[in-house]
Amino acid sequence: MIKAQRGTKDIFGLEAAIWQGIVQKAKNVFTSAGFEEIKTPIFEATELFSRGVGDSSDIVNKEMYTFSVGGADKTASSITLRPENTAGVVRAYIEHNLNRQSPPQKFWYFGPMFRYERPQAGRQRQFHQIGVEMFGIKEAAADAEAILCAVSFLKAIGLNSLEVEINSLGCKKCKGEYRSSIKEVLAPYLEKLCDDCKMRYEKNPLRILDCKNEECQKILELEEVKKVIYKDYICDECKEHFEELKKYLDELNIKYSINKLMVRGLDYYNRTVFEIKSSALGSQSAVCGGGRYDTLVEMLGGSPTPAVGFAMGVERLYSLIEKPLESDDLKLDYYIVSTNTLEAMKLASKLREKNVKADYDMQKRKFSKQLEKAAKAAKKAIILGEDEIEKGFYSVKDLKTGEQRRVNSFDELV
RNA sequence: GCGGGUGUCGCCAAGUGGUUAAGGCCUCGGAUUGUGGUUCCGAUACGCAUGGGUUCGACCCCCAUCACCCGCCCCA
16 A cells, blocks of 8 residues: 655545634635745755855755656756745745835745654654745834734634744844854863754854753853853844844733743744743644844845745644534534435535535435435535426425425525 | 554443453434434444564564654744
């Protein structure tokens, strides 16, 4: 038997209906906040991610689905299934000169992402994200707006007790200075660091700070090292930006905590980063992660444009929300019980044109079997027997109450 | 990529070296050729994740593989 690939999942039935509800809510919440939907391709040039997400990130280093396409000829090029969607949206933003609309330019998206990781609870190789990206606003209001929208959406799907964590990474300038002072103090211990950290040392030394390796931890505990790590490195402008964000959140009554160790593994973030977590999720506790990325647009060839965004994992949202045992969405409005397949088919078609959910029996099954099926699949049954067809009326039976009444015109059905 | 656990029908499961692998739900058929959801009767694993091995004999023991779950790492 051919089975679904590791880390992928079929979604159907009630689960699909609940998913639909989540995405619908996202659409409502984000469009009413002025976000436009954007659908970008599922695969992009590999270079977009290595440059955009950053080649020191785990995502780019070991988790990408990368293919060489174009066959044996010299035009072969490398493409990658998107591991996240910010880079793709930024690419589209630049490619279509979306900066010519007046700022902010606000987009939301929903779709599958792909990362070659070991699957476990809350993590799959193909998973889905709902996210937003907002361009053109450097003020802290945009950071607050992003968090506000995320929280509003989570509230809309019934999740109101999640923990918001924020941090500031500083800007290019202060982050750069911090980086060099960390490299300087760690230089004598370089040989003792784990292999990952040796690589991080060159490419993104900040990530050494949250390495869980014992040897690395020991080095980070050294007095001289601690002194450098824990100094408040961000510059005055960044500090002010962060303070402003906190003030907005306070005024908006959004509860949050500050997590100085939250560094996040995507290279493009600067200044604000945030996560929204739930302790109910186990070790993959973040349902939402995001932050500011003021240099990404320029890095990918656009003009300098401040931006902020976030993404949420739909599978994780799904596992957190309260699920109904059954959904009326799955039920038909009418099941047509008839031994005359053609008449049933015609009636069903007329009802469907009016957006009434209707179905009928195609196997000429016995009357009682058809009614049994109706009771399972529909709210009401339309009985269309010889009598009804001949005299031109419908017998409509409410399958919950058992009441049956005579309906004389089609219009009364819809 | 590394540790630990699990794997019996569509779902939930009992079984544990020895004749035909319990049971429940769902599904299908019948009792009931125009009135269902209750009830009664019947059917459905040539098979116990997959592939090897040990044994007179294996769902049960051993090995490998795969998948899922729990951690690590990382992320949503």
